[in-house]
Amino acid sequence: MTVSTTLPSRPSGPPAASAAPPPTARSAPLPATRDTGIDLVRALCLLAILVLHGLQVSVTLGTSGPILEYATRGASWYPPLTWILQVMPVFFVIGGFAGLVAHRRSLARGGTSTGFVAGRVHRLLLPAVVTIGAVGLVLALLLGAGAPAELIGQVGMRYSEPLWFLGVFLACQALLPAQLALHERAPWALLAALATAAVGVDVLRSATGLDALGYANLAFVWLALQQLGFFLAEGRLDRLPVAVRSAAGVAAVAALVLAVATGAWSADLIAHMNPPTTALLLVGLAQTLLISLLRAPLVALSIRPRLAALTRFVTAHSMTIYLWNLPMLLLAAGVSAQLAMLGAGVLPAPPSLGWWTTRPAWLVVTVLLTAGAGWLLGGIERRRMPNTTGSSQHVLQAVLLALVAVLLILLAGATPVTAAVAVGLGMIALRRIRAGGHREDSSRTPNRHPMFLR
Known part of the structure; x- marks a missing residue:
């Protein structure tokens, strides 16, 4: 959404140990300035995702034409790399961090939970509808131009x-007001309940061999990580002794290493997302504690001019960058294949030396293409929701319609037909949001930016 992430009241570091414990109710004082360190973390994490996607997508030439393939599938070099590039837990932590601040500020201005959810979903869904519609149109044009249907299906x-991510994050943000209300009553009990439920799902999945059971952790794992963001935003983690945070972070990593070493979990941390496992809780806990320990250095680093400029750009275009990364990668793959077929280049297969030699240029070009798309189209995600009045039922309907649209694309893939249906559902959802959201008063909130993990 458009509410800024914020710094603790003492930006130079964690409060002294003698400081009074923070209030836990919604009356707790809210920090007044942006947390540029958190903004920098989000920007670096988004860059990590662009690199990860760039390494995954590969195109080669077969006897019948271009072939899209996963360069990372079965690659021995990939699992160790995921220990650096698995940053999805951080996104949900930062989403909880920003959501807590945004919601409490909204209530302080006289806003409602309904208006908060409406604004969050609106700013996630609008750029997604545009992107899905554009991709569906391009796929239809390619089919009409005679492109192989099998290749279009792969694309x-x-x-x-x-x-x-869009569907799960949207659902977590829609549930944030209710989760925050429970957090304010019993923060540690709620976190323990979510973590215990996630462990229980993993145990039941392992005992029965039914992988489908693991999808219950789409709720438990990601909501637990979102709540870690609440703790970070409230300063609870910063108030813990450095030794405690360090020990807890080391213990989380040690538990993860032990589970991998014994064969209980895969060393590929990306594989733990489908469906989510409690490995992601350990990853997210370690990452969150590291952020807490490095708050002051992160702030100092984030105000350097070049990094500050990068962070501002990513902050203002983040959802667009995420949504357009894969289309830009697929465009680059298509152009590369076309040039190779015309004899103007080669497409080395992974993991050959030639493939590795071309990866730096490939990553730079695709990141720049994605940034260009963000710069050109980022204004879409910054569009404010018009003033509206209505009921919470309208917002609930909008959330459900949006989730159905995303689920359709996930299950059936993007085709001209599914894209058109998803766009239609998304537009209906946007109309429901505009009919059901009491827009937050933005007149008192300067420097507003689009909401993506904010």
């Missing part, structure tokens, strides 16, 4: 895969 499935 559509590849494009649809990252949209899981």
